[in-house]
Amino acid sequence: MSGMTITEKIMALRSGRDRVRPGELVWANVHTVMTMDYLGKQTFAALHELGVHEVFDRDRVICVSDHLVPPPTPQFATMLNEWRELVKQHSITYFYDLGKQGIAHQIMVEQGHVVPGTVSIGTDSHANTYGAVGAVGNAVSVSDAAVAMAIGKCWFRVPESVKFYVTGTWQPYVMAKDLSLHIMGMMHWNGHLIYKALEFEGPAITALDMAGRMTLCNMTVDLGAKNGIIAPDHVTQAYLHGRAKTDWSMIASDSDAEYEAVYEIDVTNIGPMVARPDKLDDVVPIEHVKGTKFNKAFVGTCTNGRLEDIAVLAHILQGKHVHPDVNVLLVPASQQVYLDALKAGYITTLVEAGVAVDTPSCAACAGIHTGVAGDGDVILSAGNRNMKGRMGSKNAQIYLSSPAVVAASALKGVIADPRELS
Amino acid sequence: MIQPLRGIAWASEKYVYAFDIIVQRFWTSPIDPVENAKWVMAGVDEEFNKENGFRDKGYTFIVAGHNFAGGGKSIEHVVTGLMGAGIKAVFADSFSRLQFRNATNYGLPFITCKGLVQHVKTGDELEFDPSTGLIKNITTGFEAQALPVAPFVAEIAAAGGLMQFIKNKIADGTVHELR
């Protein structure tokens, strides 16, 4: 009998089985359940609908304000007030409200709520991010989350696993985002990664810091995958020490585990990549879009709003000024990221360079507030989605790239290759 | 004991998107299998684009290709509409994750069976045993083996959905036996 992949092992472990097979449905114990301001009220309402008025563990239901803070409209302000009351009513231990806020997926990893070998779910699609620490992270509906809040369990279909074995050396200014976009272009959003567990392995993955691993796992949801995961190693261990809220154990795929497919990628051959407007998988090497004019640049989101991303931006813009035809907005992914960036001097550098910095939130990523797109805008964003209307107006265009490309382009006023900076 | 199901299949290798199963003007209508069934599949094929067009064909199974009900829409009407139209199981090469969860949460088996669509034509009679996962094409004699359907899927269908299923489990004290 062959071995199991890391995702299968976690599913087996958490559902009290010796082994699981892809396609099987299991009820698994969840480590944490995350809900956020946008759907939190509905999730608590569904919990009450079950006749349950106490969550299964108040340390393991994590509540985060991110989509709607600071509230952009009176309606959202009212909804936030109702949400805040519900969170208090349930004596939730970890409530990241405005002041302690951040994008939920950043908070879940950065504050140590997810650990290797566990399953965590959230009411937002990018819960796949938790795979960066070797956990299974999954987005679920409001009713699934309410059930998990009530009983600490959720059902899962064990996914088939696909491995990306990544070798080679990262070229200067090439980031995990470029690999994500490269895979997007290669596999397509409606391609054969639908419902799969994507496992990333190999020397070029080991070389990635936790920020890069989060970017990579984060965008697996946009590939249609069920989860993305990287087995924990020394980088993970170092990251979790002093951060993880609970103990953890190391876990990895068996050497004889079965994969539906294995793809090998040599990252040495990957340069900066750009997704063109409206279609996530319309990805091209930067050479194809160099010189394209845009008027707004955005760095932030659960994909690329971390300290390491801000560091790249600050490094490129240090002592320079953004192009006069371009607005550049930075929104750090969390208060912790913001504070770290302040302490490192990045915020000063960036404000001096003409970058606007706003308080941590999802900002314009979902088109709700803080820098939404208007008619005719051409936006270069380090975020994760570029469908029509995603950031506001349907008459805006969104290009997606790494923070390094955003930074180089912000200087030039047209899409520019960071490798060509003098 | 779950009984084997028997009936006629509608089969297509084309992409079948969620937004074609339930077309946009019905996205906001209330969840109601009878109502949702009236225009289900209206965008998939012109012959279903009339009131109860799909339901009146009397299909029991759908056999599809890649990413059934994909396209990123989470509307639950897709599942309630198909159920209201008499569909008892859907077989496909792969499913949209959002709709797979919806289907299971209403108790409609979505069964991954790679390549089955190459062996089934619309109008073929199929027999499917949820407890063994065996699919027989009665018309052609072709057989395929899928994984058995987890018994809780039928229990969810009997309860009328995930929420009531969990309520029942909490009430009878068996919720912690779920695994």
Ligand code: SF4
């Ligand atoms: S940053 Fe964007 S993608 Fe991430 S959780 Fe917020 S809205 Fe969703």
